Amino acid sequence: MTAPSARPDPATLEQVAALAGVSRSTVSRVVTGHPRVSDAARRAVEAAVAELGYVPNRAARSLATRRTGTIALVVAEPETRVFDEPFFAGIVRGVSAAVGRTDLQLVLLMTGSGPGSDPDGASGRARVESYLAGGHVDGALLLSLHGADPLPGHLVGAGLPLVVGGRPEIDDREVSWVDADNHGGAGRAAEHLLARGRRRIGVLTGPPDMVAARDRLAGFRAAMTAAGHPAPSEFEAIGDFTREGGERAMTRLLAQAPGVDGVVVASDLAALGALQALAAAGRRVPDDVAVVGFDDSLVAASAQPPLTTIRQPVEAMGARMVALLCAQLEGERAPRHEVLPTELVVRASA
């Protein structure tokens, strides 16, 4: 009655079997790649499948196997951030490309209260958690910026295969994760500024409650110390990953340390803000102050001047997350951890 159109219903296993002159079971074996099938039977089935355009019914298969063939990509952030942060976008791209190469299906879940949705009610954590634990997915990929999030622990506790993007703050050893080499990247940024002859180098950090921000700060400090130029504390200003935060932090840094001649910034967006603050203060970039960002996002190349920055292999990270999850789906139990290399991209700002 509500059928929108005369869509022919798809062929079933039984119909393929009839056409191929074998039983349902044999067709099933061929389709699922079972080894013990005669060549003759296999060829007959393949021909019938092609002729009928047979595609296995996912629901029926899932019901029988008690597997859904679906994995979730959970972003523990409001929807707006997910697409504004180029980091997320890159991960999502890498993940969806990698998933496309498997026969898994991807669902995107955001635990956010975007504009128009209820204030952290039904679309919030609780709903996502019950959805994930409710057997709707075979595994989950989790992107969690805020390190101390208990969600990964909960999910692992519930027995759900899980891979986290970005090293989590807690449960660090019990859960699988993939991260970029934030420590090394920030170090390379500092070394690049040193190599360009800068000596009064500052840093604009990300939010201290995020592991990535802390790792970057630590990497910066380590490189400066190793080079014999440990930065005094007035050369450090706490910011966040946003443009506004970067602008404010840069303004503070200029007040605290007017002699600064180079700065490592926690994100490209924040570096954009720093550029504005520097322009407002009449400092030329890179002549007076050299600026290095982090991410190599789209905005980096189009900044004025184009940003020298640390590239994170976001797509590769997404792909590795999928790979680790697939390993778990195939029975692997021990958590794995991967740190992917970051890379300096030199443009005009430093």
Added chain:
Amino acid sequence: MTAPSARPDPATLEQVAALAGVSRSTVSRVVTGHPRVSDAARRAVEAAVAELGYVPNRAARSLATRRTGTIALVVAEPETRVFDEPFFAGIVRGVSAAVGRTDLQLVLLMTGSGPGSDPDGASGRARVESYLAGGHVDGALLLSLHGADPLPGHLVGAGLPLVVGGRPEIDDREVSWVDADNHGGAGRAAEHLLARGRRRIGVLTGPPDMVAARDRLAGFRAAMTAAGHPAPSEFEAIGDFTREGGERAMTRLLAQAPGVDGVVVASDLAALGALQALAAAGRRVPDDVAVVGFDDSLVAASAQPPLTTIRQPVEAMGARMVALLCAQLEGERAPRHEVLPTELVVRASA
């Protein structure tokens, strides 16, 4: 054997029924919101559902109803573009927020050959088309930039409920679509420049094979003509939606029409390129040449100078696409078309 952990299997309808002291059927009726259930039974079932943490098994339901509860968002572009174009990102955001408010599930499909994936083989059009026609989804949302794409026609022909984002070039009347008021927006951009006293106004168009680009150009021309200042053809330069394209087109426009004092650009990214070309040519913005972009994407606010632009209600478009698709899923047959208003956002560039 391969069970990664002791995940307790979820409660079934039958268990809920036993606990509530009613039959499977009654539980099913309560869960699906069937009207004819006594209050007593309903309360008993609800209590049992809560106690057992019952969540309906999607696969079983789908098998019985012959509906999947899943819709696809198909982006007929390579993966890279999907996340780089802020337009796509906004739509995806709106769609996923709206889907989150239903009990549908969203799968993201991109017909692209991203880096690392096969050269337009398995992940290409054919695969997507057979996936969609194969009964895996109840309906599809299609984002197609290139207007003459035959895909919407095919899908509608296959009886699949479908809503297209952006007015398609062909099958315009037979398929439902949601679009932004490109024509009106470009007109408002022109009027804004006129109101600021500009008289030698040029336009940088998008690719002529895209409906949105043509609509914007038409809107620009209409407004200029209506104001009594039709732009001569040397004030029009064909570009595309990318930064590089915008830069090239602006360079050409400056050569063709050196007296230009204002320009309407087909996208923010292209406007960024135009800004660069103008800077290279020694023209100040907005003093010598005022620039209006299109999209109000993230880059608009952070450009130097910040871009005056036309905002598209991308999230609302996504939400409306979902709404139209839901209407079709509930049996509506007649295609619907919605044009959502665009809005001028004034910043420093014009």
Added chain:
DNA sequence: ACAGGGCGTGGGAGCGTTCCCACAGTGTGC
């Protein structure tokens, strides 16, 4: 008082798979 028509309820069948077990046929080792 009795037929008739709701209303709420229960049980059976079936959705398209996979899994398990049973069975025929063919070697293989004694």
Added chain:
DNA sequence: GCACACTGTGGGAACGCTCCCACGCCCTGT
């Protein structure tokens, strides 16, 4: 020559749900 494994095959029984039909019950009209 016979027991035995092993290979390829077929059919039954789930998987958890929705749908349809049938069954009591109470209320209403005559």
